[in-house]
Amino acid sequence: MAAKKASIKTAEVPGPKSVELGKLKEKYISKAIGLSAPVYVEKAEGSLFHDIDGNVLIDMGSGIGVTNVGHCPKEVVKAVQKQAEKFLHLCFMVTPYENYVRLCEKLANVAPHPGLVKSVLYNSGAEAVENSVKISRHYTKKPAAFSFVHAFHGRTFLAMALTSKEMPYKAGFGPLPDSYKVEFAYCYRCPFNLEYPSCGVACADKIDEVWSSPQLQGKVACLIGEPIAGEGGFIVPPKEFYAKITKICKKHGVLYVDDEIQTGAGRTGKMWAIQHWPGVEPDILVSGKGIGGGFPVSATTGRPDVMDAPQIGGLGGTFGGNPVACAAALAQFEIIEKAMKNVPKINAYITKRLKEMQSRYPIIGDIRGMGAMMALELVSDRKTKAPAAKEAKATKMAALKKGMVLLTCGTLDNVIRLHPSMVMPQELLEQAMDILEESLGEAVKAQ
Numbered sequence: 001m002a003a004k005k006a007s008i009k010t011a012e013v014p015g016p017k018s019v020e021l022g023k024l025k026e027k028y029i030s031k032a033i034g035l036s037a038p039v040y041v042e043k044a045e046g047s048l049f050h051d052i053d054g055n056v057l058i059d060m061g062s063g064i065g066v067t068n069v070g071h072c073p074k075e076v077v078k079a080v081q082k083q084a085e086k087f088l089h090l091c092f093m094v095t096p097y098e099n100y101v102r103l104c105e106k107l108a109n110v111a112p113h114p115g116l117v118k119s120v121l122y123n124s125g126a127e128a129v130e131n132s133v134k135i136s137r138h139y140t141k142k143p144a145a146f147s148f149v150h151a152f153h154g155r156t157f158l159a160m161a162l163t164s165k166e167m168p169y170k171a172g173f174g175p176l177p178d179s180y181k182v183e184f185a186y187c188y189r190c191p192f193n194l195e196y197p198s199c200g201v202a203c204a205d206k207i208d209e210v211w212s213s214p215q216l217q218g219k220v221a222c223l224i225g226e227p228i229a230g231e232g233g234f235i236v237p238p239k240e241f242y243a244k245i246t247k248i249c250k251k252h253g254v255l256y257v258d259d260e261i262q263t264g265a266g267r268t269g270k271m272w273a274i275q276h277w278p279g280v281e282p283d284i285l286v287s288g289k290g291i292g293g294g295f296p297v298s299a300t301t302g303r304p305d306v307m308d309a310p311q312i313g314g315l316g317g318t319f320g321g322n323p324v325a326c327a328a329a330l331a332q333f334e335i336i337e338k339a340m341k342n343v344p345k346i347n348a349y350i351t352k353r354l355k356e357m358q359s360r361y362p363i364i365g366d367i368r369g370m371g372a373m374m375a376l377e378l379v380s381d382r383k384t385k386a387p388a389a390k391e392a393k394a395t396k397m398a399a400l401k402k403g404m405v406l407l408t409c410g411t412l413d414n415v416i417r418l419h420p421s422m423v424m425p426q427e428l429l430e431q432a433m434d435i436l437e438e439s440l441g442e443a444v445k446a447q
């Protein structure tokens with residue numbers, strides 16, 4: 001019978017078999033590949049992992065926001081098996097196949113506004129991000145790409161340049177391609193020392209000022225933003241922020257690129273997080289992670305005039321839109337609507353538990369997020385907001401020992417993020433929040 005809850009069998013976590021494999025990892029894999037939870041997984045189902053030592057663990061990370069509809073949903077597995085029996089690879093640019101076309105059709109049908117019609121498919125989020133800038137430059141004939149402070153857009157050169165955090169993502173890898181940053185609406189730590197709502201979302205107006213400078217006038221191709229800054233700490237901007245931003249983009253002839261790689265595919269309770277703010281119409285949307293249901297596929301989706309700007313052969317790639325990945329993505333889209341219905345319930349329960357914890361633990365400075373994407377920012381003093389990064393890491397390690405894989409994030413490394421699948425059953429969610437509370441309590445005591 002399938003496991004319903006986490007259970008730890010070994011005296012230590014990771015258990016002995018994981019420790020042995022860890023030694024091989026040390027020998028054969030670059031040290032640059034860090035592991036959040038060094039338990040080697042044998043099998044995953046729904047919202048649970050079974051490790052090679054017989055432990056069952058709750059997955060609160062979803063492979064960094066990928067398995068939104070859970071591990072191995074039968075519909076996705078079946079679609080993959082069916083496609084794998086037909087062909088594994090052709091390269092769409094050589095001999096096309098139907099499911100690439102069908103996935104692009106689907107992306108148009110679920111787009112946040114009807115103008116986003118045409119897509120190109122790739123393998124990773126970073127690749128989709130890079131191509132969104134290539135397309136923006138080609139269309140606008142302008143050079144500059146902007147992103148936000150606290151942004152994360154990937155690890156390839158341009159995506160890394162657009163990313164904000166130096167350690168570990170950028171340090172030592174330069175020189176990087178040119179790109180520019182503007183402040184994000186991080187209200188808990190407002191970069192302008194203002195308070196929302198009396199600030200009037202002045203951070204957005206700053207961008208207008210920056211682009212109006214003689215050096216930048218007529219030079220900006222695009223601004224890329226995450227609706228919720230993911231790796232940056234699950235930072236949710238005020239509801240007016242993106243409406244203002246896209247208006248300013250229009251004024252300056254700058255394309256707005258909506259990076260929904262982490263926030264998309266239903267995670268926030270809508271297909272795309274930008275849909276929480278009516279009237280925000282991106283020119284390009286980049287998706288990845290969850291759209292593949294566990295398979296690597298990503299996309300840039302945009303207005304036809306924008307997407308058709310580059311010359312034939314200017315976009316593409318050998319594996320982009322691999323047929324098995326397209327089959328998985330199409331099957332995932334079939335079940336996502338149902339899974340999304342569960343998100344408000346998940347959000348309400350997590351929010352309730354986090355608020356209770358905040359009343360007991362002064363270390364919880366801020367609670368924020370949307371849908372099945374919630375976080376706690378830890379501070380050692382609520383007044384100074386000094387980041388409590390050590391405690392965030394200690395909470396993550398304590399949770400692992402109790403049977404839960406938890407991730408941290410944040411520019412200051414002091415945010416615990418909760419990334420459950422959208423199909424996590426209530427009973428498991430309760431166990432997950434119990435483990436979180438116990439782990440946090442232990443981490444606080446230990447410091």
Ligand SMILES: Cc1ncc(COP(=O)(O)O)c(C=O)c1O
Pocket residue numbers: 064124125126127129152153154155226230231259260261262263288289
């Ligand atoms: C918002 C955002 N953009 C881009 C990326 C890069 O995606 P990938 O790791 O698939 O290249 C990520 C990955 O975490 C992300 O969260």
